[in-house]
Amino acid sequence: MADLSTEYLGLKLANPLVPSASPLSRDLGTAKRLEDAGAAAIVMYSLFEEKIMHEQLHAERFFLQQGLGHAEADSFHPTMTGRMKSYQEEYLEQLQRLKQSLDIPVIASLNGTSPGGWIDYAIEMQQAGADALELNVYHIAAHPDESGNDVEQRYIGLLAALKRHVHIPVAMKLSPQFSAPIHFARQLEAAGANGLVLFNRFYQPDIDLDTLQVNPRLELSTSAEALLRIRWIALMHGKVNLSLAVTGGFHTAEDLVKALLAGADVTHVCSVLLSRGPEYLEELLKGMTQWLEQHEYQSVRQMKGSVSQRHAIDPAAYERTNYMSVLDGYSSPAGVLR
Numbered sequence: 001m002a003d004l005s006t007e008y009l010g011l012k013l014a015n016p017l018v019p020s021a022s023p024l025s026r027d028l029g030t031a032k033r034l035e036d037a038g039a040a041a042i043v044m045y046s047l048f049e050e051k052i053m054h055e056q057l058h059a060e061r062f063f064l065q066q067g068l069g070h071a072e073a074d075s076f077h078p079t080m081t082g083r084m085k086s087y088q089e090e091y092l093e094q095l096q097r098l099k100q101s102l103d104i105p106v107i108a109s110l111n112g113t114s115p116g117g118w119i120d121y122a123i124e125m126q127q128a129g130a131d132a133l134e135l136n137v138y139h140i141a142a143h144p145d146e147s148g149n150d151v152e153q154r155y156i157g158l159l160a161a162l163k164r165h166v167h168i169p170v171a172m173k174l175s176p177q178f179s180a181p182i183h184f185a186r187q188l189e190a191a192g193a194n195g196l197v198l199f200n201r202f203y204q205p206d207i208d209l210d211t212l213q214v215n216p217r218l219e220l221s222t223s224a225e226a227l228l229r230i231r232w233i234a235l236m237h238g239k240v241n242l243s244l245a246v247t248g249g250f251h252t253a254e255d256l257v258k259a260l261l262a263g264a265d266v267t268h269v270c271s272v273l274l275s276r277g278p279e280y281l282e283e284l285l286k287g288m289t290q291w292l293e294q295h296e297y298q299s300v301r302q303m304k305g306s307v308s309q310r311h312a313i314d315p316a317a318y319e320r321t322n323y324m325s326v327l328d329g330y331s332s333p334a335g336v337l338r
Ligand SMILES: Cc1cc2nc3c(=O)[nH]c(=O)nc-3n(C[C@H](O)[C@H](O)[C@H](O)COP(=O)(O)O)c2cc1C
Pocket: 020, 021, 022, 023, 044, 045, 046, 047, 109, 111, 136, 173, 199, 200, 201, 220, 221, 222, 247, 248, 249, 250, 268, 269, 270, 271, 272, 274
């Protein structure tokens, strides 16, 4: 039987399948089903900067107004001591519950864009038992004064702040919209990153043609999106000293195998589990094992990176070289262009 074990962020994992940040970790029963079906680790849904800030603002206003209000009404309000749980506390409690119920590593996730007090919650995540952290800087660079370098510095600044607080490993979840991803990856490595997750999927707002409202739209991914990730993992493998994860479009055992051949240490899965259920992991693991055995690989370690740019038969295929022949080779279905 092929050895599927791998290492990610210094964690020894039984296989490369990791359910990524999503509602899959909100419910203990679902998380347990994922573990039983073979998940090697789990990334928790994110703690969001906006939500923390919103709640803090709300709490401040609430208690300030209470101070200014009618003294006799004070006893009707919850007090700072006998009070409702905050968003952050609920997150930390869920993290502790996951840690208590699961044997696999639990990676907590922070999601935000600006430096500030919200990042301090990383300390509590570490105290609550998180085995590692993922930092998702979901930032849309829409301001005309913000340059590419500014965007990179934003990520680096957040990472550096986080690393000052915690000693557990940190992975950066990146968007695909950097002009020089490998150069940037090296800067993140120098700033203390332990791993990268390639790539964030941005959810695209859509225009409703009846109301002319702009509506956020969340579409689950398809396998077609995996190729962008596979290419960049292949280009990055061996050029950075970072753990590498892919996320976005990994739906079949074949997608997973390609990611590993390109050089990924783990593959994050989300859409496929949201649509097919936690037990689909078993099928993915079976398919991966079969592929390794049919192709006479003894282990995931052995296959990892064997088709990265460094080791591919035609390394230029990951760059521009085939671009022209791909365009020239396209032909429409018979009869379309006559
Ligand atoms: C419903 C839903 C919720 C998600 N929540 C988070 C989140 O809290 N934090 C995060 O970093 N990514 C989140 N993601 C992104 C996923 O972790 C993943 O990176 C993305 O969906 C691409 O992987 P996939 O193609 O396997 O779905 C979410 C995705 C979905 C579909």
